[in-house]
Amino acid sequence: MKSNEVKQLFQKEGLRFTSQRNLVFDIMSKHPRPLTADEIYFLYLEQDESISLSTIYRILELFLEKEIITKTLLTDNNKACYVLRHGHKHLLVCLNCKKITEVKECPVHYFEDDIQNATQFKITGHKLELYGLCPECQ
Amino acid sequence: MKSNEVKQLFQKEGLRFTSQRNLVFDIMSKHPRPLTADEIYFLYLEQDESISLSTIYRILELFLEKEIITKTLLTDNNKACYVLRHGHKHLLVCLNCKKITEVKECPVHYFEDDIQNATQFKITGHKLELYGLCPECQ
């Protein structure tokens, strides 16, 4: 995604365009897997740019509000991970090597109606993580 | 579950029986919803018993190892929640009032074979959280 397009996306969401926000967004789209705040921080430094960790947290919080990204907490280490919400995907985590794969299938949608009927809730979203062993680790 | 049975369960898992472990287990079975460590702590105090928070964390970690309980991290507040693993259930969280309902339906099982074929992973478990608005909050 070009800088221009990112700028437009930000404008559409009412966000000011800054180099930090642009680069955080860029990093997340070039590394389409769940990243922790400090992973993003180090990837940022690798681009020969400096940034404050707290700025990253603030940007991530902002992106969350605008639903540009998703926050996930992998159970292992209590660290939060963030991913761009390009479409709807789920994570498949290898319990041994921690490798993460994405799954396009989403069984949940088909059942949302049933669950709404059963619970009277209005379902607006869901989070699904799958665990298992990857081919190499089996 | 009677104290005796809990004792047997602990023995089966190779755990010493202590009043703290017994009461933590008791509290979790009497409040079958995701509890944070400090919720358990306060429920413990309500029983006119005192305990250290760190003991609770150690007990929870132990129960996790033995797979007596499950750990979930609700995205809101970075706090971990714990539930007994009586059978397989999922959470339905109201985004407005934070009330939590349990859902018996689990659409995921039916798709595990498909996902295994598509990914070559051996799927061993999953975590599903649903979000929405409860009847009162809609």
Add this chain to the structure above:
DNA sequence: TTCCGTGCAAACGCTTTGCACGCAT
């Protein structure tokens, strides 16, 4: 008696916040 479990307090690490400065608008 032995060793594990617990309580207490301090440490830890991720995340958040207050404040002053600088940049986008």
Add this chain to the structure above:
DNA sequence: ATGCGTGCAAAGCGTTTGCACGGAA
């Protein structure tokens, strides 16, 4: 020119850990 975004440092807060004591086996 104005107000929002950022950097820095410090605070916050859930969780973990070290150590000495007490209780389970």
